[in-house]
Amino acid sequence: MSETPEPKPTPEPKPAPEKPAEPEGGNPYQAPEKQNSPAERFREQVGAPTSQDDEPEEDLWIGGYNPKALAGEWIVAGLLCIALIFITIFFSLWANYVWAILLGLALIIIVYEAVKALYRTINVRYRLTTQRFIHEHGIIKRITDRIEVIDVDDVGFEQGFVERFFGIGTICLHSSDRSHPELFMPGITNVQEVTDLIDKARRAERIRRGLHITNI
Numbered sequence: 001m002s003e004t005p006e007p008k009p010t011p012e013p014k015p016a017p018e019k020p021a022e023p024e025g026g027n028p029y030q031a032p033e034k035q036n037s038p039a040e041r042f043r044e045q046v047g048a049p050t051s052q053d054d055e056p057e058e059d060l061w062i063g064g065y066n067p068k069a070l071a072g073e074w075i076v077a078g079l080l081c082i083a084l085i086f087i088t089i090f091f092s093l094w095a096n097y098v099w100a101i102l103l104g105l106a107l108i109i110i111v112y113e114a115v116k117a118l119y120r121t122i123n124v125r126y127r128l129t130t131q132r133f134i135h136e137h138g139i140i141k142r143i144t145d146r147i148e149v150i151d152v153d154d155v156g157f158e159q160g161f162v163e164r165f166f167g168i169g170t171i172c173l174h175s176s177d178r179s180h181p182e183l184f185m186p187g188i189t190n191v192q193e194v195t196d197l198i199d200k201a202r203r204a205e206r207i208r209r210g211l212h213i214t215n216i
Contacts, residue, residue, distance in 0.1 A: 055130075055208075057129045057130055057131050057132070058129060058130045059127065059128070059129055060128045060129060060130060060197055060201055061126075061127070061128040061194060061197055062125075062126070062127050062128075063125075063126050063188060063189065063194065064121065064124055064125050064126060064187075065120040065121050065123070065124050065186065065187035065188075066121075066166075066168055066187045066188065066189045067117035067118075067120070067121055067187070068166045068168055068187075068189075069163060069166075069168050069186055069187035070113065070116065070117050070120075070187075071162045071163075071165075071166065072160060072161070072162040072163070073113060073116075074113055075162070077109045077110065077112075077113050080106070080109060081106035081109060081110065084102045084103065084105055084106045085102070085103065085106065087102060088102045088103065119139075120186075120187065122139060123137055123138065123139055124136065124137045124185075125137075126185060126188075128149075128194075128197065128198060128201060129149075129201075130149070130201060130204070130205065131148065131149055131150075131205060132146050132147065132148055132149060133146070133147045133148075133149060133152070133173070133198070134146050134147075135147070135180070135183065135185075145179060145180055147173075147175050147177045147180055147183070148177070149198075149201050149202045149205045150202065150205045150206055150209060151175045151176045151177050152173060152174070152175045152198065152202040153174050153175055153176060154173075154174040155171065155172070155173050155174070155195055155198045155199050155202070156171075156172050156195065157169045157170060157171045157172065157188070157191045157192065157195045158170050158172065159191065166189075167189065167190055167191065167192075168187060168188065168189055168191060169186075169188060169191035169192075170184055170185060170186040170187070170188065170191070171184070171185040171188050171191060171194065171195055171198070172184055173185070173198070
């Protein structure tokens with residue numbers, strides 16, 4: 001009777017050679033990781049701009065100085081001129097050229113008020129957008145200042161007795177801008193509507209950027 005051959009034992013797999021441990025200082029042959037610049041690290045912390053930051057800037061209001069703000073001064077100047085003419089006629093000051101001096105003073109007052117109104121009208125220009133408030137001033141040398149709407153802390157207005165009849169006043173703008181912490185804008189037409197528009201613009205911009213509104 002033939003004997004059954006015994007099965008050959010299966011050879012055990014050889015263990016993979018262990019990878020030599022790297023020295024504590026790291027692999028000397030591996031290139032060191034590139035360090036980001038401070039600007040790149042800042043961008044990583046801030047993150048990529050969202051679609052809200054790409055919103056186009058729109059004009060909300062454009063205006064300047066209204067010469068009607070000088071109505072009170074015009075009234076006073078007019079009364080003074082009438083008084084000078086009346087004095088000349090009533091006291092018969094026609095001799096020694098006194099009448100010419102008095103009428104000259106009246107003419108100087110009229111010219112002064114006219115030049116003052118013209119200068120203030122062409123000297124300043126204001127522009128409000130959804131993101132910035134732009135203030136231009138100067139005739140020969142034009143200077144443009146910008147205040148971010150989000151930096152506006154408070155806005156109000158004041159009106160004189162005569163200005164209230166024309167709806168004109170002075171807007172007082174307070175901001176955290178270092179160059180213009182306080183900005184006074186006299187002679188603004190529809191002063192209450194413009195003030196409310198600036199306040200709504202700053203609120204909307206702070207809400208859009210997710211900031212808490214303070215000093216309301």
